[in-house]
Amino acid sequence: MSTPMSTHAVHPVHSSEPLLSVRDLRVTFGRRGEQPFKAVDGISFDVRPGQTVGLVGESGCGKSVTSLAIMGLLPTRGNTVEGSAVFDGEDLLRLSPGQMRDRRGREIAMIFQDPLSSLNPVVQIGRQVTEVMERHQGLSRKEAMPKAAELLERVGIPDPKARLVNYPHQLSGGMRQRALIAMALACKPRLLIADEPTTALDVTIQAQILALLKELVVETGTALVMITHDLGVVAGLCDEVNVLYGGRIVERGDRHTLFSRPRHPYTVGLLNSIPRLDAPRGEALSPIPGSVADNLPWDSACAFAPRCPNALDVCVQQTPEWEGDDVVGLRCFNPMGVSR
Amino acid sequence: MSGSTGLDPAHDTRTGAPGEVLVEVSGLEVHFPIKRGVVFDRTVGHVRAVDGVDLTIRRGETYGLVGESGCGKSTLGKAILNLEPPTAGSVLFDGVDIASLKGEALRRERKRFQMVFQDPMSSLDPRQTVEALLLEGMRAHGLDTDASATHTRLRELMSAVGLPPSGLKKYPHEFSGGQRQRIGIARALSVGPDLIVADEPVSALDVSIQAQVINLLQDLQEELGLTYLVVAHDLAVVRHISDRIGVMYLGGLVEESEAGELYDVPLHPYTRALMSAVPVPDPEVEDSREQILLTGDLPSPANPPTGCRFHTRCPWRQETLCDTERPQLRVVDVAGSSPGHRVACHWAEEIARGEIERHEVAPETTDESSWGAPRDDGSPFLAPDGPPVP
Amino acid sequence: MTPTPELPPERTTYAERRSQRIDALASASAAEEGGVSLIKSAWRRLRRNPVFLVGLAITVAFIALALVAPWLAPWDPAARPLLDDVRPQSNPVPGPEAGHPLGADDKGRDLLSRLLVGSQQTLLVGVLATFFGLLGGLVLGTLAGAVGGWIDSLVMRIVDVMLSIPSLLLAFTLAALATRPSQWTLIIAIATVQVPIFARLLRGSMLAQRASDHVLAARSLGVKQRAIVFRHMLPNALGPVIVQATLVLAVAIIDAAALSFLGLGNPDDRRPEWGQMLGKAQPFLGEAPHLAFYPAACIIVVALGFTLMGESLREALDPKTRR
C-alpha cells in the first residue's frame, strides 16, 4: 500500500512508552447554587512520541476543555479537575502554576482555533516569536531574531525577514496561523496540542497548514494531539482517532479501522450524515435525529441513547463501560456489527 | 422528514414552468468604498467584492456558489436580492429588474424572493416570539387578512420545518441551533417565495444537525417547487445539494458547471486546487490523494491582480495572457465537458489535455498590510503600518 | 426439543419512545410557561447576583423612604423645635438629644427629619433629570441612527461639541444662566448635559442594529421601514441605554448635589435637599462635621446603589453572557 502522506511508517508508534498519558480526566463546571456540569467525564488516552492522536466530536463534547485542562489553562475558579495527565513521568495536573508555565511553550505547546486572538495585537510578530525563545532557551534577542526568521520561513511565510516587524493585523488569517505554529515550534516542543487549528481557515489554506503539520511530525518526532470536528481532517492526519460524545470517549481505533469498520452508532451516524465530495450524487443523507440537548446523563445510561438507532432498553438503565485498551476500544451495548 | 410538508401550495403565487429562466444576472458589480480620514471621510479606493458576474438560475433548480472566504459570495447573494444595492449590472427576476427597483415597489416585490442566513441566532430578533417572527412578513404583504386561515398557516409552516406548534409561543434563544435554522427557513417560507437565497445555511450547525437541515431544504424544494441559490464554502455540501455550481474567486465566477461534472472534470486551475484540498473522511482516499497545494493567500479584493485574478497563485500560469488579459467565462471543447460547462481560463483546453505542466509557484510577497482590519467592524480601512490604535 | 429462538433485540423502539416523550415534555412545558423572554432569563440570573441584590436593596429602600418620608419624619423639616438651643458662639449646632437622634442644624431644625424629607427632592431631581435627558437623547439618537445621512452628521456634530465640555461645567453654566435658581433649573441643566450621552449611545446601538442580520432579515421580508425601526431596531438598541440610565441616575444625583452645594439649586431651605444641606453645612465643618457627613453619606450610598444595580444589569444583559 502506498501511503505517501502517512506518518506512521516513520515512527513505530506502539513500541515506545507514552509521552503523555491521560487517565480518567474529569472537569466539572458549576457555580454555587447551580447544577454542576460535567464537561469532561472520565477521558483516558495515550500519546506516544511521533504519534498523531485525534480527538473528534461535535461542538460542546469537551474537546477544548480536555486540552485546556491538560495545559493548565482553565480558569482558576468555577471548575474542578480530577484524574491525571502524566507527561514524561510527571502529573501535569499536580504541578504548581509556576511549574506549569515553565513546561508550557518549552515542552508542550498549543495552537488555538482563532489565531488573531491568541496573538498580542500590539507586539510585532518577530518579538512574539523571540519572546518564547528568550524565556525558555535563555537566548538574547539578537541571537533569537535570525532563528525567528528561519522559523517563519520554515512554516512557509514568504519574505520572513520583512514579516518580523509586522503586527498581527497586517497578516492574513493563514499567515497568522502559521506565525502561531512558528511560535509553538520555537522551542522544539515534544508535545503539540492543536485545537481546531484550521477551522477558521479556507480549505486551500487548511490544506497548506495540515501539510505543514504532517511534515513537522515526521521531521521532528513531535507528538501531536489534533482536536477537530472534521472527520476528513482526521482521516488524513491522525494515527489514532478518539471519538468523543458528551464528555466521554465512545470509540477509539487506528484511522484505517475506524473509518472502514466503525462500530459505535454515533461514529457511524456522523459518517453517514456528512456529504462526501467523492460519493456518487443523489444519495440522501441520513442525519442523526435530535440534538445533544436530548442527551441522558452518563451516570445511569448511555448519553447517546435518545438519538441512537440501535438503542436497547439496557442503554437507558446502565452506563456502557469502556471495553478495550489504549489502542482500540468502544463504549456501547449494541455496536454496529457489519462493515459499512 | 420525508412526505408532505403540510404547506398548502394554493397559498403560493408561483407561476411558470420548471426549467425556464427565473433569475438572470448580468454584469453585476458591488464595490464598497474604502473610507479614511478623521474629520472628513475620503474615499481612498474600492473593495471590489463582486466584480462583473453573469449567471442564470432556472426555476426549480439549486444553484450553488462556492469559493474562499472573502471572495464575495455573500455579497453576490445579497446583491441579487437588492439587499446590498449593486454598483452596476442588472438582475432580471421573472422579467423584472430588481436591481433598479427602489422603495415601495421593491418592498412589495420582496415576497417573491427570500433569504436564509448563516447565523440562525443573530438573524432572529431575540425579542420576538416565533409567532411574531413568522407573522411579520405575512402582515407586511397583507397575507394575514383571515385570522383562522393565518392560524392554520402558522401551524402548517411549523410542521413543514419539523417543529411542534407549541414552539410558536417561544423565543428564538429557547431553541437549539438546528431548530433556529428551521425557524429561519419557516420565516422565509411564510410569504410564499419562488426563490430562496441561503447564505451558508448549515455552516454554523453541528455536523450531525447539518444533514437534518440539508434534507429539510431538499424536501421543501421538492414539495413547493422552490428555486435555491445556496452560498457556501463547503464544497461537499454544495455538491450534494446543487444542480449547478458556480466557483467564485475574488469577486468573479471562474467556472460554472453541472454539479457532478464539476467534480469529474474540473477545468479551472483554481477549481482543481479547491477540489483537491477538501479532506475526505476516508484514510485510503486521503493517503493516495494528489493534492494541489496553493501557495500564498487570497489577494486583497481592494487591489485585485491584473489579468486573470488567479495568476498570482496559479500553478499552470503561462508567460503570456495570464497577467495581462482577464479571461471571460466561455464554453470549452474538451472530453467529458458539456455545453453548460463554462470556464474563465485562457489555457483551459491545454491544461485539460495535459499539454501544460503544473509548476511550482513562489509565494507572492504582496503587501499584506492592504489586508486591513478584521471585517467584523464593517469598515475595512487600509491598515496603517504601526500597531493598531486600541 | 428445539430451543426457543432468541428474540432479536428490540431495535429502534426505544429511540422512538424516547423522542415522543421528549416532544410531549417539550409541548407540556411550553403550554405551562409559554416562552421565556430574554428579560425573564436575565432576571433569573440577576436574582442570584449579590451585587445586584445589594444595589437593588439600597435603591428600593431609598425610593420607599422618599415616598413615605413626610409621614415618617418626626418633625416638619421647616419647623425649628431646637431653636432655643442654638448659641451662635458656643453651640451653633445643637447635638443629639431626646426626640432628635441626630440633633439639629444651625437653625434648630431636626436633622433626621430634614434628611428624610430631603430624599424626596434628591429623588425628584435625579429621576426627572434622567428622564428628560433620556427623552431628548432618545429622539436625537433615533433620528440620527435610523435616518442617517446629513441629519446624522448634524446631530452628531452637536453632540460631539457638547460632549467636549466637561459635563459638570456645562451644567454649572446652564444653571448659572437662569435668572432665578430653582429645582427646575437644576433638572433642566442636568438633563441637558445627559442628552448627548444618551443620543450618542443610542445612535451607536441603532447603527449596530441596522447592520445586524435580523434587521437585514426583516428588510428581506419586505417589512416596512417604520416597523423595522420601532419593532426591531429601537427595542434591541434600548438595552444598553436603559442600563446607562441607571448609572446616569447616580451621576445626576451627585451633580444635583454639587450644583445645590454651590447654591445653584433651590434656594429655599425650608424644602431640604441633600446637596443643599451639604452646602449649608459648610461654615460649621470644624465644630459640627456631622452636619455635612450625614447628607454626604446619603448621597454616596444612594449613588452607589444605582451604580451597583446598573453595572450588574449591564452584565446580565450582555449578549456574551446570554445563553
Ligand SMILES: Nc1ncnc2c1ncn2[C@@H]1O[C@H](COP(=O)(O)OP(=O)(O)OP(=O)(O)O)[C@@H](O)[C@H]1O
Ligand atoms: N468556563 C466554562 N464554564 C462553564 N462551562 C464551560 C466552560 N468552558 C466550557 N464549558 C462547557 O463545557 C462543554 C465542553 O466545552 P468545549 O469547549 O470543550 O467544547 P468543544 O468540544 O471544544 O466544542 P467546540 O467544537 O464548540 O469548540 C460545553 O458544553 C461548554 O458549554
Ligand SMILES: Nc1ncnc2c1ncn2[C@@H]1O[C@H](COP(=O)(O)OP(=O)(O)OP(=O)(O)O)[C@@H](O)[C@H]1O
Ligand atoms: N459592508 C461592507 N463594506 C465594505 N466591505 C465589505 C462589506 N461587506 C463585505 N465587504 C468585503 O467584500 C468582500 C467580499 O465579502 P463577502 O462577505 O461577500 O465574502 P464571502 O465570500 O461571503 O466570504 P465568507 O465566506 O467569509 O462569508 C470582502 O473582502 C469583504 O471584506
Ligand code: SF4
Ligand atoms: S450503548 Fe446503546 S444507546 Fe448507546 S450507542 Fe450503544 S446501542 Fe446506542
Ligand code: SF4
Ligand atoms: S488564465 Fe492563466 S493564470 Fe488564470 S487560471 Fe488560467 S492558466 Fe491560471
Ligand SMILES: [Mg+2]
Ligand atoms: Mg473547542
Ligand SMILES: [Mg+2]
Ligand atoms: Mg459569506
